[in-house]
Amino acid sequence: MLTIREHKQNGEKISMLTAYDFSTARIFDEAGVDMLLVGDSLGMTMLGYEDTIPVTMKDMIHHTRAVSRGAKQAMVVADMPFMSYQTSESETLRNAGRLMKEGRAHAVKLEGGAVVAKQIRAITDASIPVVAHIGLTPQSVHALGGFKVQGKDEEAARRLLEDARAVEQAGAFAVVLECVPARLAGLITEMLSIPTIGIGAGAACDGQVLVYQDMLGMFSGFKPKFVKQYADVGGVMRDAVAAYCEDVRKGEFPGEEHSFTISEETMAKLRGGLQ
Numbered sequence: 223m224l225t226i227r228e229h230k231q232n233g234e235k236i237s238m239l240t241a242y243d244f245s246t247a248r249i250f251d252e253a254g255v256d257m258l259l260v261g262d263s264l265g266m267t268m269l270g271y272e273d274t275i276p277v278t279m280k281d282m283i284h285h286t287r288a289v290s291r292g293a294k295q296a297m298v299v300a301d302m303p304f305m306s307y308q309t310s311e312s313e314t315l316r317n318a319g320r321l322m323k324e325g326r327a328h329a330v331k332l333e334g335g336a337v338v339a340k341q342i343r344a345i346t347d348a349s350i351p352v353v354a355h356i357g358l359t360p361q362s363v364h365a366l367g368g369f370k371v372q373g374k375d376e377e378a379a380r381r382l383l384e385d386a387r388a389v390e391q392a393g394a395f396a397v398v399l400e401c402v403p404a405r406l407a408g409l410i411t412e413m414l415s416i417p418t419i420g421i422g423a424g425a426a427c428d429g430q431v432l433v434y435q436d437m438l439g440m441f442s443g444f445k446p447k448f449v450k451q452y453a454d455v456g457g458v459m460r461d462a463v464a465a466y467c468e469d470v471r472k473g474e475f476p477g478e479e480h481s482f483t484i485s486e487e488t489m490a491k492l493r494g495g496l497q
Contacts, residue, residue, distance in 0.1 A: 432449060
């Protein structure tokens with residue numbers, strides 16, 4: 223946590239990517255990612271839901287535990303899923319503790335601004351680091367009227383400024399800004415002493431986060447405006463699987479180089495025993 227805050231103080235940008243399993247976490251960790259987010263986005267990317275609402279604590283603990291095994295250097299942040307922190311402070315604290323104790327997360331993330339300040343305070347008072355999340359909050363997508371840019375008019379922008387102050391004062395050590403106009407995100411970044419991590423919030427944020435399937439081209443169809451695709455991993459995977467299927471159908475895989483041997487003498491004895 224202190225290292226992440228030092229990045230802002232030193233003017234060093236922070237890199238963050240989602241991860242949901244051991245092997246992916248290990249690759250990203252070795253590549254030098256600063257923070258790994260076990261996002262409730264796994265509901266869509268890994269479980270096939272239409273949104274994040276159905277994701278459970280059991281889901282989050284399962285995937286966070288796997289990611290934590292693969293991360294040796296990166297900080298692992300786990301999302302608190304829908305209705306794991308909205309009911310009461312005691313339930314919030316219990317669920318945050320489970321993500322740390324059972325999931326082995328280094329920090330938890332919850333969505334909302336001033337409305338969840340009490341929950342953030344309760345968690346941080348228990349010595350659990352918190353990343354806040356304001357702007358477009360996917361768990362509230364139905365209340366927000368869909369996946370839309372937040373803070374575009376003066377009233378909405380002022381609410382975001384108030385939310386940013388509230389989560390900092392409540393003890394969050396960083397805040398994700400999602401789908402916020404770039405200049406407004408820059409103002410929030412200047413205003414806060416804690417790092418801002420942007421997703422669709424411009425280059426002025428202290429860091430950036432993306433869903434890794436988006437940036438690696440593993441989803442076909444809709445691509446958010448804020449995503450830069452760094453590789454067509456999805457295309458590579460499809461081509462490789464198609465080639466594998468073709469080799470299997472033709473009997474070209476496995477070849478001799480992929481097979482294990484046994485002596486002719488042993489085979490002769492085995493055949494003789496079958497007669």
